[in-house]
Amino acid sequence: MDAEIELSPTTSQTDEKRASAKLARKHAYFALLGCSILQLPIWGIAMTFGIFQSAYIRDGLITSSSGSSGVIGTTLNGVMYLSMPILFTALDRGTWAKYRRSVAITGVLISSLAFLLSSFSHQLWHLVLTQGVLAALGSTMLYSPTTLYLDEHFHGGKATAYGATLSSKNIVGTCCPLMFTALLDHVGSRWTLRIWALMLLVTGIFGIAVIPTKASLARRSPAKVPWSFLRHKTFYVYCIANAVFSSGYGIPQTYLPGYARDVLHQSTFSGSITITLFNAPGILSCVGFGFMSDRRKWSPIATFLSAFGTSVCALFLWGLASNRIPGLLIAFSLGCGFFAGGYSSTWGGWVKDLEREAIEANEAINTGMLYGLLNGARGVGYALSGGVSGPSMEL
Template identity: 25%
Template sequence: MALPPENEKRPASDTGHEIRQLSVSSSSSDETAAEGQGSKSSTRGGRYHPRASRLDDIEDIDDTALGRLASNPTRVRTRSRSRSNLPPPPDGGLQAWLQVVAGWLVIFATWGYLNSFGAFQSYYTSGGLPSASPSTISWIGSLQGFLTTALGTFSGRLLDAGFFRPTFAVGAALQLAGIFAMSASDHPQYWQLLITQGILTGIGGGILFTPTLGLVATWFGRRRGFAIGLATLGNSTGGILYPVIVRQLLPKIGFGWTARVLGLVNMVCYVIAFLLMRSRLPPRRSGALVDWAAFREPVYVLYIVGLFLFVWASYYLFYYVSFHYGFLFLTTLRPRAFSIISSMTGHVLGLSYSEASFLIMVINGAGLPARVLMPMLADKIGALNVITMCTLSISVIVFCWFAVSNVPGLYVFTAFCGLVSGATQSLMPTTIASITKRLDMVGTRMGMCFSIISFASLTGPPIGGALQSAMKGSFTGAQVWAALSTLGAGLCLLGARFYQSGGKIKVRC
């Protein structure tokens, strides 16, 4: 058979195949090292057949530019390397589960400590801060909770950039500095507590919280929901134990030493977590602080709007327990409502301090099983599917708000609120990871989400209080607003699921 002349132009299809081979060969060693596994290719009939995913990297190359690319293969190599796959999560193993343990410790020491503010507020309102009103005191805890979530945009991006350990160290140092600074006096002034317990510990917790959950998410794929659910158990566990510690120690050893004990507990948790936690993904140093492209994705936008509406109403919903049966503080701005149940509930129902404080443990304890079972279900049928069902369920609970009028009803209502709310909160980070295509973007997108919904936690309770004030103390307006908000949250998540599944019903998403 005669060979074609050397200067004869080859067909475009052959040239394209040659370029594809060049791209694959130039990047195969890099991608093999990144993925931790060999290239799954074959040679049938003496020809190289790359995987389909390799071809996807260059399918959008214009055919008219093939000649130029052939003469400059560096361009092909750069493109392929920039779009190489990230290493897949191990989804188990000792190192991965140690991240869950460390995550539990961090959530326990951040949100668990924050949950103890209810016991502190009882102390402040009963004589610790005699010159400050309860609504003024509540600003301490309000700022602490707001900052713990609002700083996620900044701290989450630091995780993706590969700065987890220095970020962790700074956050832990700031929170511990705030705790030990507030312990400097047995009779601190209001402004001192606002700076130390409110702002400083809030900033420290905000630096720690989002990167920790994002890091745990990067170690798991198929079991991600279960792993994050176990880590968020620290929230409910801390919500039970910290208030008990504060309530038992304050009368015996005083305010200063109680704060020091809490600081020592948190210090031990952070030291252990710092030694255990390891970043797995290569750093993504380039990229903006905010992923603006996420707001062009209907799934992400609907999900954020749904969570905002859920947090907006649910934080005021918890206030209902204290408002309806306690003092009618129309301007209280404390977003973590269960933190002040113990200080208000007993005034109308005649409950003792310890009995009223038990409601805090009811809310947090009821969420414990849900934080394990719902994430396990999410791993099987999809996180977005499960969180949508949970949000619609809490909407039903809010519509049952009108029927609560006695002590047994109060406890049942509180338990169901804690159960469904705990399930929803444990699935928030899992769902963000599931709808994020790149694992090295999880920290950024998770931080964006938490920063946005932090404003819902800050504004929800005062909106409900303003509605009560406008209706001269009646809860009807606030009940309608909360019910419609939770219903809107469920519908938004249902819309996000529709886009994610392509309108199909029996789809894991």
């Protein structure tokens, strides 16, 4: 009898641990679901901006050339990525973490209003301000706090979770070109932007509501921001590599439709298909490269395959004769989309490397903040490409 009494507390503690673990898994899956839903309002236009270039000119929103209008898309992506380190760092701290949901909701409202205002534009600078700056800041305010929730709920399979979310991002990039093309053809660019503003508002609020706000008990952020990782050269290697890679990643998403239309004389619909083909393979590669990056010995291989495969596709498929053979442009879209689309999924492995270095040096580290800084390095790449891509595409 005494033995039974002694075992009872242990059994109760075991049941509590199981219930707690079950609840943690449930919260993690809901965080993943919510972040996956939010890929639509965050990246819907950012990943498919090339669809809008000729429509803006056709419908009188701007009077500039299609090559010049590409600066809207590069500015949109550049501002988003460059502002992420600030928000990730601020919201990852205990003092500001309680404002994450408020920041995300504010971001949805700003983005929705920005796209609504952009539907009344008549000059290029109007769209640069509303879409390239305001909508970008709103999207960052939505992306940063919700991604931090995902980072907290997933510890062991962090890269795989990031990969699954990025796979949803590529689903958005696959479906939106077809949706936007249909809307632009039937209601024009002004009403397309107004419809998108409403879709963004609804899906954004719903996605935020799905994500549990209580942080995972598996990880607590230090009271102060730990900057000790700045002493490690590994961080700079990853940031420089990311900036270099990203300087070319955004160009196909912005200019593929216009290139197919103006150089190969394809239809508007065929141009839209190039964006779909570019984003569709990333649905598989994001999960695959993320899964590989969660395994220490496979993480460097995943990064190499992504970078090498992208370079080969750009050199031999785009550079060979894509201006004369439509099939090569299609092959480039599929091949480059697969390898380049999975590159961001390898960041989870990078973060794990930096985390291991911090543990070995007995240093504190914020993985969520590191992820934000890697996004910032991508923003540097986008900013560098934005200044030269427009003029070069007009030559």
